[in-house]
Every structure is written in C-alpha cells, then in structure tokens.
Amino acid sequence: MGKRNLAETIRETTRRHLEEENGLLLGQSVSAVGWVNGTVPDTRGIVELPMTDVAGAGFAVGAAMVGRRPFFVIRFQDFLVLNGSPLINYAAKVKELHGQSAPVFIRAIAAEGIGPVHSTVLHGMFMHFPGFKICAPMSPGEYEKIYTSFMKDDDPYYVSEHRFAYQNKEEFEDIIRDDADITIFLASSPRLFAAEASKTLEKEGTKCNIIHLLWLKPFTCSEAVIRGLKKSGKGLVIDAGHEICGASRSIAYELGMASGVMVHALGLKDHTKCLCPPLQNKAPEVDEIVAKVRNILKLK
Amino acid sequence: MQRSCDLNVEKGIAESFSPETSLALWQKMCEVRYFEQGAVDAIKAGEINYQVYLSSGQEAAAASFSLCINKYQVFAQHRAHDIFLTFGAPPEMLRDELRGLPSGCSRGRAGSNCLQYHENGMHMYGHHGLIAENVPLGVGAALGNNKQTLCIFGDGSAEEDYVSPSLGFAATHKLPVLFVCMDNNYSILTKTEVRRSWNMNEVAKSYGLPAVDIADDPWTVLKHTRELSTQLPAFINIRVCRGYWHAGVGIDGTLEWDRFNMVKHELNELGLADKAAKIETSVCKKMEQIWAKEILLKPLEKQLEDI
Ligand SMILES: Cc1ncc(C[n+]2csc(CCOP(=O)(O)OP(=O)(O)O)c2C)c(N)n1
Numbered sequence: 080m081g082k083r084n085l086a087e088t089i090r091e092t093t094r095r096h097l098e099e100e101n102g103l104l105l106g107q108s109v110s111a112v113g114w115v116n117g118t119v120p121d122t123r124g125i126v127e128l129p130m131t132d133v134a135g136a137g138f139a140v141g142a143a144m145v146g147r148r149p150f151f152v153i154r155f156q157d158f159l160v161l162n163g164s165p166l167i168n169y170a171a172k173v174k175e176l177h178g179q180s181a182p183v184f185i186r187a188i189a190a191e192g193i194g195p196v197h198s199t200v201l202h203g204m205f206m207h208f209p210g211f212k213i214c215a216p217m218s219p220g221e222y223e224k225i226y227t228s229f230m231k232d233d234d235p236y237y238v239s240e241h242r243f244a245y246q247n248k249e250e251f252e253d254i255i256r257d258d259a260d261i262t263i264f265l266a267s268s269p270r271l272f273a274a275e276a277s278k279t280l281e282k283e284g285t286k287c288n289i290i291h292l293l294w295l296k297p298f299t300c301s302e303a304v305i306r307g308l309k310k311s312g313k314g315l316v317i318d319a320g321h322e323i324c325g326a327s328r329s330i331a332y333e334l335g336m337a338s339g340v341m342v343h344a345l346g347l348k349d350h351t352k353c354l355c356p357p358l359q360n361k362a363p364e365v366d367e368i369v370a371k372v373r374n375i376l377k378l379k
Numbered sequence: 380m381q382r383s384c385d386l387n388v389e390k391g392i393a394e395s396f397s398p399e400t401s402l403a404l405w406q407k408m409c410e411v412r413y414f415e416q417g418a419v420d421a422i423k424a425g426e427i428n429y430q431v432y433l434s435s436g437q438e439a440a441a442a443s444f445s446l447c448i449n450k451y452q453v454f455a456q457h458r459a460h461d462i463f464l465t466f467g468a469p470p471e472m473l474r475d476e477l478r479g480l481p482s483g484c485s486r487g488r489a490g491s492n493c494l495q496y497h498e499n500g501m502h503m504y505g506h507h508g509l510i511a512e513n514v515p516l517g518v519g520a521a522l523g524n525n526k527q528t529l530c531i532f533g534d535g536s537a538e539e540d541y542v543s544p545s546l547g548f549a550a551t552h553k554l555p556v557l558f559v560c561m562d563n564n565y566s567i568l569t570k571t572e573v574r575r576s577w578n579m580n581e582v583a584k585s586y587g588l589p590a591v592d593i594a595d596d597p598w599t600v601l602k603h604t605r606e607l608s609t610q611l612p613a614f615i616n617i618r619v620c621r622g623y624w625h626a627g628v629g630i631d632g633t634l635e636w637d638r639f640n641m642v643k644h645e646l647n648e649l650g651l652a653d654k655a656a657k658i659e660t661s662v663c664k665k666m667e668q669i670w671a672k673e674i675l676l677k678p679l680e681k682q683l684e685d686i
Contacts, residue, residue, distance in 0.1 A: 126522065128548075129544060129551070131541070131548070133541040134515040134518075134540075134545050134548065136515075137514070137515025137516050137545070138515055138518055138522060138545075138548060140516055140519060141517060141518060141519020141521070141522065141523060142519045142520065143523075144504065144516065144519075144520055144523070145452075145520045145523040145524040145526075146524070147523040164512065165512060165515065165516065168507050168509055169507055169516060176493065177488075177505075179495065
C-alpha cells in the first residue's frame with residue numbers, strides 16, 4: 080500500500096479511535112452519501128444523528144462529558160452556526176466554570192464553490208470564544224499530530240478540515256530564507272496554493288518565506304519564524320475565512336505585535352459566497368495570493 | 380388537562396407510604412425551604428450581590444426524587460437549589476457559590492443558576508444559563524455511559540428547539556432518561572396559554588414515551604417516579620407553584636396553592652405532627668447556623684484564609 084492521503088488518514092485514525100479508545104462518532108448521514116468523502120470507517124461506535132442541528136451538538140457534548148471523546152462530524156462548517164451553542168456555551172466553558180471537561184473533537188469540514196451556506200470556513204468565529212483549541216490540518220501527518228494532542232488534552236477541539244486537502248499525501252514544509260522580501264503565513268486551503276504562488280513570485284524576483292499554520296489557537300510562533308519575519312520586513316497572513324474579524328486579521332495582529340513588523344491580512348471579501356463565478360468569493364488561490372503580495376510590495 | 384393542586388393525585392395516597400418515607404420527604408422539603416429562607420434574608424440584608432433563582436414553593440418534587448432516583452446523573456436547569464440540596468450536596472457550598480466565593484461548588488464562578496456537584500457519588504451537571512441546554516446534554520451523557528439520567532426543565536424551557544428532538548433521540552436509542560418538566564405555568568411572567576396551544580405530555584407520548592401529568596403532591600410524585608423509572612425513557616409533567624419571582628426574592632400575591640403547608644397538614648392527618656414539627660425545628664436551626672451573621676459578616680480576607 081502506498082502512502083495514505085488525508086481522507087484515508089482521517090478514516091483510519093477514526094477507526095482506531097472507535098475500536099481501541101471506546102470513542103464515539105456522531106453525525107448526520109455519516110454512514111451514507113460516500114461516508115463523508117471516505118473519512119468515516121464502517122465500524123462500531125457510529126451514531127447516526129437525526130437532522131437536529133442544535134440538540135445533535137448537545138448529544139455530542141453530553142457524551143464528551145462522560146468520557147467518550149466523541150468525534151462530531153459537521154459536513155459543512157456553515158452548519159456550526161446552528162450547532163454552535165452547546166459547543167460554545169457549554170463544552171468550551173465547563174472547564175473554567177466547574178473544573179469539568181467536555182473533550183469533543185469537532186470535525187468541521189469546509190468546501191468551496193457550492194453556494195452561500197455550504198462553502199464557509201468558520202474557525203475564525205470559533206477562535207473568538209474562549210475554551211477551544213483550534214487547528215486546520217491539511218496533511219496526513221498533521222492530522223495524526225492533532226489527534227495525538229487531542230487524546231492527551233481535555234479541551235474541545237475545533238478541527239477545521241477542507242475537502243480540497245482530502246487527496247493530499249504530502250507534508251508541508253516551512254521555508255525561511257535570508258533574502259526574503261516578505262513572510263507569508265497561510266492557514267487552511269490557501270496552503271495548498273502556497274508553493275505555486277511562491278514559485279510565480281520568485282520568477283518575478285520576489286522571494287517569500289512560507290510559514291504553514293496548523294494551530295490557529297492558541298497561536299504560538301517560533302523564534303526562528305519571528306526572526307525571519309523581522310528580516311523580511313513585511314508580513315502577510317492568508318486564510319480561507321472571511322477577513323473581517325477572521326483568523327487572518329487576528330493572527331496578523333499577533334504577529335505584528337510580536338515582531339514590530341507590519342503584517343497584512345488576506346481572507347474573504349465582505350460578501351456572501353454566491354454560487355456562480357465571479358461572485359463565489361473563493362478562498363485565496365494562486366492568483367489572488369500573488370496579486371496581494373505584489374500590492375503589498377508595490378510592484379506593478 | 381386542567382392545572383390544579385390535585386391533578387391526578389389519588390385520595391389518601393399518603394397513607395400508602397410508611398411514616399419514615401413521609402417524614403423523609405418532609406425533611407428534604409424543609410432543607411430547601413429553610414436554606415432558601417436564609418438566602419432570602421442574606422439578600423435582603425445586602426450580603427449577596429448576585430442573582431438567585433429560588434426553588435421554594437416547588438421543592439416537593441425534588442424531595443421525592445431524592446428518595447428514589449438520587450443515584451441518577453442529573454442535568455438540572457436554572458432553578459435547581461432544590462435538587463442540589465435534596466440530593467445531598469453540602470448547603471455550605473451552595474451558600475458560598477451564591478456569594479461568589481472560591482469555596483462554592485463551582486468556586487464561585489458560576490452561581491445560582493449553573494449548579495454542579497460531583498462528589499460523594501452525586502453527579503449533578505447544570506446548565507450555563509441557556510434554558511433547556513441541559514436536556515440534550517443529559518441525553519448525550521446517557522448515550523455515552525448508559526447511566527440513568529434525570530433531565531429537568533421548566534414549562535418555558537420545554538419550548539426550546541432542542542427539547543423535542545432530545546425526547547425523540549432518547550426514544551430512538553432507548554436511553555435511560557427521565558425527563559421532568561417543572562410546570563409552574565410561567566416563563567418569567569408569560570403564562571403558558573399565551574405562548575402555545577400544545578402540551579408536553581402529548582409531545583412526549585407522540586415519541587412513544589410513557590408520560591404522566593401530575594400535581595406536585597410529593598407522594599404522588601414518588602409513586603410515579605418509581606413506576607416510570609422502570610420504563611425509561613419517560614416523561615413527567617409536574618404542576619408546581621413558584622414561591623418567589625423568576626429571579627430574586629420578590630413575591631407576587633398569594634400562591635395558587637401552598638404545597639409546603641399542604642404537606643404539613645397531611646402529616647398532621649397521618650398522626651405525624653410532632654415528629655414533623657421536630658424535623659422542621661431542627662432543620663431550621665441547622666440552616667440558621669449555615670447563614671449565621673458571624674459567617675456572612677466575616678471580612679472577605681478572613682473567609683478566604685479559612686478556605
Ligand atoms: C436560551 C434562552 N432563552 C431565553 C432565556 C431567558 N429566560 C431565562 S429563564 C426563562 C424562563 C424559563 O421558564 P421555565 O423554563 O418555565 O422555568 P422557570 O423559570 O419557570 O422555573 C427565560 C425565558 C434564557 N436564559 N435562555
């Protein structure tokens with residue numbers, strides 16, 4: 080068997096969780112319609128939820144409180160506006176208030192190009208609330224890393240997945256170079272376009288540091304990265320969510336404060352994601368990343 | 380079904396219980412009543428500065444639960460001093476929670492409407508202030524550990540979007556959950572008849588749950604709780620009268636019925652007047668000590684030191 084892609088890794092990680100860790104997986108129609116892009120294994124511990132998008136999250140949180148560490152599958156992150164209350168108001172607060180815990184593993188899955196309430200990334204909204212650990216794994220190794228971390232932790236995890244990454248088998252590497260003109264930090268689906276954008280820019284003579292963000296909250300950054308950012312003198316954070324009050328601006332602020340460097344942000348425009356191009360308001364891909372860098376560096 | 384103090388209460392039911400049981404019910408009712416009397420006095424004296432949600436008037440049902448299902452994991456709502464106290468959590472910890480002290484049951488961080496207690500075999504989870512949020516949580520816990528679970532909510536909370544599907548999910552998965560609606564006929568100040576045309580018993584029955592609609596006579600509650608505890612998931616609607624305002628210590632006129640005094644009267648009829656009076660006096664004294672001025676007026680630094 081060759082290397083596993085991300086979807087297969089999620090499925091096998093889940094299988095281990097259900098078969099060996101007494102875990103549960105809750106979600107709507109998870110054992111149909113392609114088993115959530117092949118990420119759900121056919122094994123015990125799967126609970127088909129009825130189409131109840133507030134109570135369903137409550138069931139998952141209740142199961143978490145009694146130690147079952149449930150995976151709670153949300154096919155489209157948009158649905159988390161409905162499912163959010165038990166997660167935000169109970170799971171994420173129960174530790175600080177009562178010293179109890181509700182470690183639920185929220186598989187918040189994103190997509191692109193399928194309309195106004197099936198294409199959104201909401202990790203930025205959840206970053207707003209205290210009590211969550213928030214990550215956006217885009218590779219098999221990253222997924223295994225965050226699962227291991229979850230099993231040692233007692234916080235609810237918001238795991239921001241993206242369908243664009245499901246076939247990915249490769250790991251991402253940061254690039255920090257002495258002669259960089261700008262340091263680009265990327266989260267979620269834009270990461271998949273980082274290498275190509277960087278190549279395009281290099282052809283024009285612009286050299287980029289590329290930093291991949293797995294953990295969005297709590298957000299930490301190594302000394303080496305801050306040094307690289309300082310040396311390059313300019314920063315940019317790119318994310319798949321809306322820019323206003325989103326992860327891109329929030330992390331840009333933290334990096335700016337940590338480095339004293341002006342760090343820009345690029346997320347979605349303040350518009351609805353419509354079905355048809357050019358109004359899809361897609362997450363930044365190569366062209367948009369390149370254009371933003373040129374703009375920051377005042378090129379062309 | 381018409382709301383009344385004797386809704387589905389069999390005549391003479393109290394006589395079918397042992398004197399010990401009747402007195403134990405009374406003891407529990409007194410614990411809630413006199414604890415809260417102390418709290419009310421402390422609030423009026425300005426010694427508590429946070430909001431409280433009082434159970435007085437409704438305490439009979441919790442007293443009954445505490446005699447038969449006190450090992451259940453409980454997912455209670457905002458008005459839950461009665462469950463906390465009758466199920467055996469320490470009144471001192473409730474007192475200090477109401478005062479926002481680190482010696483409170485949630486270290487003073489959560490307050491009257493968010494009570495939790497997880498010691499001495501008790502598993503009481505509360506909500507965080509969103510009415511009925513505890514209901515799906517309790518159902519999820521029952522799914523997770525298959526333990527008998529009590530989910531309590533009010534007649535207003537019963538209307539929240541997530542309550543009906545919780546009954547449905549418990550029915551589908553045959554979860555051991557007892558759902559209880561403490562029906563005082565008010566959501567804050569809005570009467571049920573103004574809010575909806577349907578009743579919760581019919582909703583529960585439509586999901587296939589056995590359901591009863593009864594007044595808060597503690598013997599009746601005890602009987603039905605025992606019966607339904609072998610047929611979970613099940614639903615009980617209990618007609619109660621809230622003694623105080625929705626929040627705080629105000630009182631609006633006289634109670635529709637006064638269960639506390641009705642029970643006292645019934646104990647007299649059962650020939651238990653002396654014993655009941657002794658219990659009442661001793662509980663009253665205990666609660667006076669818990670709320671003693673020396674404790675409340677001790678400077679905060681000294682109290683924290685003691686803790
Ligand atoms: C989700 C939510 N909606 C509204 C409120 C405001 N609220 C607090 S208590 C209450 C009434 C609840 O009535 P009921 O469930 O019958 O319980 P009772 O207070 O009568 O014991 C309301 C509407 C709230 N706290 N949470």
